[in-house]
Amino acid sequence: MSHRTYLFVLTDAGGTVPPEMGVVRRLVDRGHRVTVLADDPLEVPALTAGARFRPTTGRVTKPFDDWAIRTPPGIARGMAEHMIVGPAPVQAADTVAAIDELRPDLVVVSSFAVGAMIAAESRGVPFDLLMPNTYALPAKGMPPFGVGLAPAHGPMGALRDRAFGAAGRRLFDRFALEPLNAVRTDHGLEPVATMWNQMQHARRQLVLTSAAFDFPAELPANARYVGPVLDDPSWAADVPWTPPTGDDPLVLVAMSSTFQNHVECLQRIADALGDLPVRGVVTTGPAVQPGAISAPANVTVVASAPHREVLRHASLVVTHGGHGTVIKTLAAGLPLVVLHHGRDQADNAVRVTERVAGVAISRRSSSQKISRAIARVLGDDRYRQAAARLGEQVAADAAGTALLDELESAPLARDPLG
Known part of the structure; x- marks a missing residue:
């Protein structure tokens, strides 16, 4: 096998970081040369994965408090300004400099790293797009992204x-298309008709989930389901953990790794567990201090724990519905109770409920309603059986070679010994 040179241009979107760094680690383990270009917070995860790290010249991924915005236009404007086209000029310049110095065979980019995509196009280097969730672009038969349908x-x-898709396209193009095309023009490229066209220029759209979890649709020819990456985040992977004593079912509570104004929801979940004959383990992640949650006697609250290990002992997971937590839970053969908050979480929730692998309730549910939902799933074996059936395929896809097969299919753009 010829070793290749890969340039990853990644943005810090919280839950997307562990699977994307997992892709980096797998290529490093295969002996490839991998450099990660990103903001400073991703330096430690990149180095832990074994890659070289190249910092951006200015902060590319800006903080975006999406939880505080209540309207679709506000969300679209915020995403455009903070995550997509706002960072694009700096990101494009940094990526051009990295390409010219490293001469990568392939550039691999986060979903919204449009500046890196433009830079790769302008330098004639192919780029692959990472989608660490379900398929997010418009496709015939796929429900509109982010709506939970x-x-x-x-x-x-x-x-x-068609109506939802057209409305979503117009909404994002209203805020993103003109500045995106300005960056394309600055780099000698023709304008695109819609923002989504930029993502469609990828050599491959690598969907980091299982086709068995997503809904069937007519995807473009360059899209590939390559299986989920189940790696824990670097801040949790090596944390010592032992299960709490007792024989009652263990319920893991795993909410967002970024702040989504979810402290009150966490407290209501902890209170709900206090009313049940279970052992509760609440992991708050870096966004919430454990001391912010008042824990009943049968509930342990910790900042982090290796979910891969906890899931071996668990009977159920209560979550906000982030793709990483949902897909790890299913791979472990466990059912879920989902209290989705935003982003792609309603989409993940409906994929769980359509397969009878769990239930979804409002994030504003009372502790009594949460308690009833947990008891319902624990008491009805149909949920566990459905989760186990779906999880078998998810786990098989995660263990497969499709991801590396696709990444290593990129043609060598230079003398491999050069």
């Missing part, structure tokens, strides 16, 4: 999807 049926369902 089940697949449509019949002519009215197709009309629903």
